[in-house]
Amino acid sequence: MTKNRVVRLKNRPVGLVTRDDFEIGDEELPELHDGQILVKSQFISLDPAMRGWLNDSKSYVEPVAIGDVMRSYSAGIVEASRHPKFSVGDAVTGMFGVQQYAIVDGREALRVDASQAPLERWIGGLGMPGMTAYFGLLDIGTPIEGETLVVSAASGAVGSIVGQIGKNMGLRVVGIAGGPEKCSYIVDELGFDAAIDYKADNLNEALKEHCPDGVDIYFENVGGDITDTVFNHMNLGGRVPVCGMISVYNATKAPPGLRNVRSILVNRLRVQGFIIFDFAKRYGEAVKALGQWHADGKLTMREDVRDGGVDAFPDVLNMLYSGENNGKLILRL
Numbered sequence: 250m251t252k253n254r255v256v257r258l259k260n261r262p263v264g265l266v267t268r269d270d271f272e273i274g275d276e277e278l279p280e281l282h283d284g285q286i287l288v289k290s291q292f293i294s295l296d297p298a299m300r301g302w303l304n305d306s307k308s309y310v311e312p313v314a315i316g317d318v319m320r321s322y323s324a325g326i327v328e329a330s331r332h333p334k335f336s337v338g339d340a341v342t343g344m345f346g347v348q349q350y351a352i353v354d355g356r357e358a359l360r361v362d363a364s365q366a367p368l369e370r371w372i373g374g375l376g377m378p379g380m381t382a383y384f385g386l387l388d389i390g391t392p393i394e395g396e397t398l399v400v401s402a403a404s405g406a407v408g409s410i411v412g413q414i415g416k417n418m419g420l421r422v423v424g425i426a427g428g429p430e431k432c433s434y435i436v437d438e439l440g441f442d443a444a445i446d447y448k449a450d451n452l453n454e455a456l457k458e459h460c461p462d463g464v465d466i467y468f469e470n471v472g473g474d475i476t477d478t479v480f481n482h483m484n485l486g487g488r489v490p491v492c493g494m495i496s497v498y499n500a501t502k503a504p505p506g507l508r509n510v511r512s513i514l515v516n517r518l519r520v521q522g523f524i525i526f527d528f529a530k531r532y533g534e535a536v537k538a539l540g541q542w543h544a545d546g547k548l549t550m551r552e553d554v555r556d557g558g559v560d561a562f563p564d565v566l567n568m569l570y571s572g573e574n575n576g577k578l579i580l581r582l
């Protein structure tokens with residue numbers, strides 16, 4: 250009988266997750282029923298939102314219940330199938346959870362072409378983070394050629410794609426990232442026009458220098474002080490796709506709110522939150538466009554793949570909040 254190594258939520262974390270917040274152990278795999286597939290996961294996606302899924306508060310999805318398998322996007326290979334559309338050996342992605350094996354309804358899995366790109370990329374730039382960048386920038390940011398785009402967490406899974414799509418759309422693109430390595434990566438390798446190291450530079454002065462015509466689109470990934478400062482530079486009619494606010498995901502008391510609301514008023518900003526699920530009916534469109542840019546050499550994607558199996562999940566997740574990841578953070582099983 251195949252053993253499954255599984256990560257279940259034991260108690261709700263306070264601040265950063267710890268190993269003690271999870272029960273990690275071996276379990277028997279149940280039998281496969283009609284319509285189901287057995288997937289052996291090879292890669293688990295680490296996403297900043299995972300921390301929010303552990304809080305018992307109103308959100309866009311139900312929290313992970315105590316005792317449930319930790320929710321995650323994963324990529325793997327079908328090992329057994331009782332679904333007519335899947336065969337053994339198919340590469341698939343889906344919300345398979347932080348576990349070695351998953352038995353899921355075939356309707357919950359998406360077949361991907363592992364000959365077009367490495368399997369892990371289908372949970373990165375060609376998967377959920379890439380699609381988030383695509384819809385967030387194009388639909389919510391509504392870019393016009395020649396405008397200036399500022400994106401935070403700019404070297405990460407979502408931000409790096411946002412900036413490159415921005416360049417493909419003819420925008421001036423300025424990225425905000427932590428540290429010299431990430432800043433040179435986005436300019437030298439991804440083609441951003443400028444980078445600002447928010448840990449070393451004076452953000453306000455740097456925005457003045459690198460955005461001489463002001464900011465038309467601010468793609469928001471981090472929240473906190475960075476947002477207030479960028480709002481000082483927004484142009485009339487600017488757009489702010491609110492994608493995430495990683496700086497507050499581990500807060501143990503209510504973080505200070507946005508102070509620069511005045512900028513929304515005087516500049517008539519459109520500040521709009523979105524969740525990738527809002528675009529579920531159009532995922533195919535995004536995957537096609539991202540795949541084409543990627544094939545044409547107009548979209549570079551970088552994964553940061555860590556080893557350690559499911560047991561390493563809590564420690565690897567925390568790398569997102571310390572900025573230790575360089576690109577899309579993935580756990581290899």
Ligand SMILES: NC(=O)c1ccc[n+]([C@@H]2O[C@H](COP(=O)([O-])OP(=O)(O)OC[C@H]3O[C@@H](n4cnc5c(N)ncnc54)[C@H](OP(=O)(O)O)[C@@H]3O)[C@@H](O)[C@H]2O)c1
Pocket residue numbers: 295296297298377378381402403404405406407408425426427428431470471491492493494495496497523524525526569570571572573574575576577578
């Ligand atoms: N709306 C949606 O549907 C959706 C979907 C996917 C992701 N998101 C959001 O998109 C954002 C980026 O996610 P991702 O998956 O692409 O992660 P990522 O950018 O690959 O990794 C997270 C990065 O955030 C930065 N960061 C961490 N703490 C920070 C802080 N206190 N202040 C400023 N920057 C900080 C770090 O980069 P530095 O070293 O540069 O600080 C870190 O590497 C997150 O807010 C996430 O929740 C939203």
